[in-house]
Amino acid sequence: MLANxxxxxxxxxxxxxxxxxxxxxxxxxxxxxxxxxVEITRHGNxxxxxxxxxxxxxxxxxxxxxxxxxxxxxxxxxxxxxDIAGTGQEDISVYYGSEVGATLDSYxxxxxxxxxxxxxxxxxLWTRLLITYAGLMLRIxxxxxxEDTAATPGFEVYEPGDIIIRQxxxxxxxxxxxxxxxxxxxxxxxxxxIGEGEIFGAMAALTHADRSATVRAKTTCSVVKVPKxxxxxxxxxxPATIHSLLIDMANSIVNLNEQLVGLRGSHGVD
Numbered sequence: 001m002l003a004n005x006x007x008x009x010x011x012x013x014x015x016x017x018x019x020x021x022x023x024x025x026x027x028x029x030x031x032x033x034x035x036x037x038v039e040i041t042r043h044g045n046x047x048x049x050x051x052x053x054x055x056x057x058x059x060x061x062x063x064x065x066x067x068x069x070x071x072x073x074x075x076x077x078x079x080x081x082x083d084i085a086g087t088g089q090e091d092i093s094v095y096y097g098s099e100v101g102a103t104l105d106s107y108x109x110x111x112x113x114x115x116x117x118x119x120x121x122x123x124x125l126w127t128r129l130l131i132t133y134a135g136l137m138l139r140i141x142x143x144x145x146x147e148d149t150a151a152t153p154g155f156e157v158y159e160p161g162d163i164i165i166r167q168x169x170x171x172x173x174x175x176x177x178x179x180x181x182x183x184x185x186x187x188x189x190x191x192x193x194i195g196e197g198e199i200f201g202a203m204a205a206l207t208h209a210d211r212s213a214t215v216r217a218k219t220t221c222s223v224v225k226v227p228k229x230x231x232x233x234x235x236x237x238x239p240a241t242i243h244s245l246l247i248d249m250a251n252s253i254v255n256l257n258e259q260l261v262g263l264r265g266s267h268g269v270d
Contacts, residue, residue: 001136002061002073010155011139013222014132017178019077021129022056028122029115033105038062041097049096053106055080060102065095072140079129080104128197131176135224154225158182158217165215171204174231180221185214193218205231 001015026033033056038046046062055062062074071094074080083094116122135154158164164175164182177198184192184200194200194215204211205228 001078002075008139011136014135014139014155014178014224017222018129018132018136021125021132022077022079025116025122025125025129026056028119028125029112031107031112031115033107036104036106038098038102038104040099040101042099043095044097045095046097046102050106051082052109053082054109054112055104055106058103058105060098060100062096062098062102062104065097066093067091081133082109124197127199128176128178131199131224131226132178134226134230156223156225158221158223160217160219162217162221163214164217164221164223165201165211165213167211167214169211171201171209171211172228173201173225174199174205174228175201175215176224176226178222178224180223181218182215182221183218185216186212188214202231 001018035058036048036055038048038060041047057074057076057078057080059076062078062080063070064072064074074096080096116126138154158180167186177194177196177200179196181196182194183190184194191213200215201211203209
């Protein structure tokens, strides 16, 4: 994905992560795409555009245009998810065209999502893809606002020993571990670990409670930070996110139980 603005390195890192997630999702879904050739389209949607299809760019570029302005450009490996508003009203619709032409693979959206929701691995990848996409859009938006407008951090890298979440702090973000491993501590006692692809920090954010545990980087960690309000909207519009979140929560409970069993064993059982 290319932005019509100068963006920092974190956008590039997220963009690379996004393409890997698209590739991994297509591999898990294992659904053949139908080739589509896009001719140069300077205004409106390209010929044959179908709002009930997902598209993946195989070569060339596509531009996403809103109110006559190009917002961002899709390149090889990017997925095109049609605008939810459709094209009923021209002044509020997003259109997709190409300045140089492109070749795409198209996938029926309903069948694609049926396969995603029937496979836990695909569901998790889909959730990570949506969160990463939100991070990319946040940066593009931030690049277009005035300099004195505060922007949400969205993406950070933590070195070993750095605190990602501190027990007792206010919960303003939900996190997704893009890369790395972190440990979970309660009252300075290690009770679990968080690995690549896991969503964490959601319970406190959703229940408006303070953080119940500390999360500390064990290795170098790349973390996507989603504001809790944005994550709540993501859950409302994408039930698959709930499924992925429940899987990660269940894994956390299993890890905690194993830690408790280990602690009990080390102290002896009466």
